[in-house]
Amino acid sequence: xxxxxxxxxxxxxxxxxxxxxxxxxxxxxxxxxxxxxxxxxxxxxxxxxxxxxxxxxxxxxxxxxxxxxxxxxxxxxxx
Amino acid sequence: xxxxxxxxxxxxxxxxxxxxxxxxxxxxxxxxxxxxxxxxxxxxxxxxxxxxxxxxxxxxxxxxxxxxxxxxxxxxxxxxxxxxxxxxxxxxxxxxxxxxxxxxxxxxxxxxxxxxxxxxxxxxxxxxxxxxxxxxxxxxxxxxxxxxxxxxxxxxxxxxxxxxxxxxxxxxxxxxxxxxxxxxxxxxxxxxxxxxxxxxxxxxxxxxxxxxxxxxxxxxxxxxxxxxxxxxxxxxxxxxxxxxxxxxxxxxxxxxxxxxxxxxxxxxxxxxxxxxxxxxxxxxxxxxxxxxxxxxxxxxxxxxxxxxxxxxxxxxxxxxxxxxxxxxxxx
Numbered sequence: 094x095x096x097x098x099x100x101x102x103x104x105x106x107x108x109x110x111x112x113x114x115x116x117x118x119x120x121x122x123x124x125x126x127x128x129x130x131x132x133x134x135x136x137x138x139x140x141x142x143x144x145x146x147x148x149x150x151x152x153x154x155x156x157x158x159x160x161x162x163x164x165x166x167x168x169x170x171x172x
Numbered sequence: 173x174x175x176x177x178x179x180x181x182x183x184x185x186x187x188x189x190x191x192x193x194x195x196x197x198x199x200x201x202x203x204x205x206x207x208x209x210x211x212x213x214x215x216x217x218x219x220x221x222x223x224x225x226x227x228x229x230x231x232x233x234x235x236x237x238x239x240x241x242x243x244x245x246x247x248x249x250x251x252x253x254x255x256x257x258x259x260x261x262x263x264x265x266x267x268x269x270x271x272x273x274x275x276x277x278x279x280x281x282x283x284x285x286x287x288x289x290x291x292x293x294x295x296x297x298x299x300x301x302x303x304x305x306x307x308x309x310x311x312x313x314x315x316x317x318x319x320x321x322x323x324x325x326x327x328x329x330x331x332x333x334x335x336x337x338x339x340x341x342x343x344x345x346x347x348x349x350x351x352x353x354x355x356x357x358x359x360x361x362x363x364x365x366x367x368x369x370x371x372x373x374x375x376x377x378x379x380x381x382x383x384x385x386x387x388x389x390x391x392x393x394x395x396x397x398x399x400x401x402x403x404x405x406x407x408x409x410x411x412x413x414x415x416x417x418x419x420x421x422x423x424x425x426x427x428x429x430x431x432x433x434x435x436x437x438x439x440x441x442x443x444x445x446x447x448x449x450x451x452x453x454x455x456x457x458x459x460x461x462x463x464x465x466x467x468x469x470x471x472x473x474x475x476x477x478x479x480x481x482x483x484x485x486x487x488x489x490x491x492x493x494x495x496x497x498x499x500x501x502x503x
Contacts (some may be wrong), residue, residue, distance in 0.1 A: 129393055129396050130400075130430075130432040130433060130436055132396075133400045134398050134400075134435065134439075134440075136397070137400075137440060149397060161465065
């Protein structure tokens with residue numbers, strides 16, 4: 094389950110780019126919703142919402158490529 | 173005995189290089205460059221300029237503004253990533269160019285954190301009564317070492333040339349800024365994530381033995397992540413140990429790395445954007461020079477009021493990072 098704050102952040106980023114809210118499978122990087130800086134901001138929100146520190150090595154696009162990828166990453170970490 | 177920044181000076185070369193000028197070299201549009209880093213233009217030095225010549229100009233400006241005599245300076249510290257030579261350091265060259273007496277000179281190599289490390293050392297020398305007036309100079313001539321091709325666009329769009337200087341004194345003359353506190357960190361396990369491999373005794377990074385080994389290298393995502401975390405960590409620690417909050421800070425003069433990084437830092441810290449002084453649009457990332465150059469712009473604006481607090485965060489190759497706290501007219 095992806096926390097509401099993450100959806101809100103991604104919707105806000107999409108709005109800034111003049112894009113609709115991203116779908117579950119949409120590539121957040123190729124759509125321009127995320128870039129290197131926004132990814133770090135997203136990680137900060139995840140850390141605040143989920144309560145664990147995302148290791149540096151995990152901050153790579155593949156874990157955060159789409160909402161589904163984020164959900165999968167969070168599931169892995171919560172086990 | 174506190175230490176005070178009593179004067180500042182800066183110098184930038186006259187040649188302006190706009191994003192439009194870089195389009196054919198880097199294969200990006202001017203707008204793409206601006207959106208990536210918030211830079212509109214930067215200065216590139218002329219053929220006959222060097223780190224020492226630019227640093228000498230900046231220090232002469234700081235001395236001229238102070239009303240102090242160069243003969244009163246009893247220690248010269250220079251921080252640069254683009255020294256005149258591998259050996260000797262650039263500090264003795266600036267000493268000679270300015271005609272200073274045979275005072276001790278010290279080169280430091282903390283990249284974009286040179287300003288923080290420099291004022292920390294200067295303050296320690298003054299507080300321990302080993303010096304009374306320390307000149308700090310931060311010249312950078314980076315354009316000569318950039319890979320001006322599309323493969324290095326992400327780095328080469330950033331850097332500009334320039335120099336800054338401050339005088340740190342035991343006597344709070346003029347519009348002095350007390351050096352209230354500095355926190356510093358380093359993590360050498362990231363040494364090869366940002367920097368220049370050559371000239372160096374360890375050889376090229378990885379298997380690269382081409383001429384490109386003399387160009388700067390950056391692991392972009394790692395640098396952004398570590399910088400984002402480091403700037404916030406250092407600033408929060410500094411404020412906390414001085415029993416202050418962000419609301420107590422009147423101005424933020426960060427190392428001008430990338431405006432997207434600085435916006436993100438301000439959002440995370442809850443800093444009002446109007447408090448952050450930015451010179452990156454017109455000067456680019458001038459590495460060691462950037463904090464002093466930006467502080468000089470703020471000082472000359474006349475906007476600093478008595479008792480204002482200035483936060484100066486920085487992140488650099490090494491990695492090194494930290495934050496400093498200055499207080500205006502606090503004597």
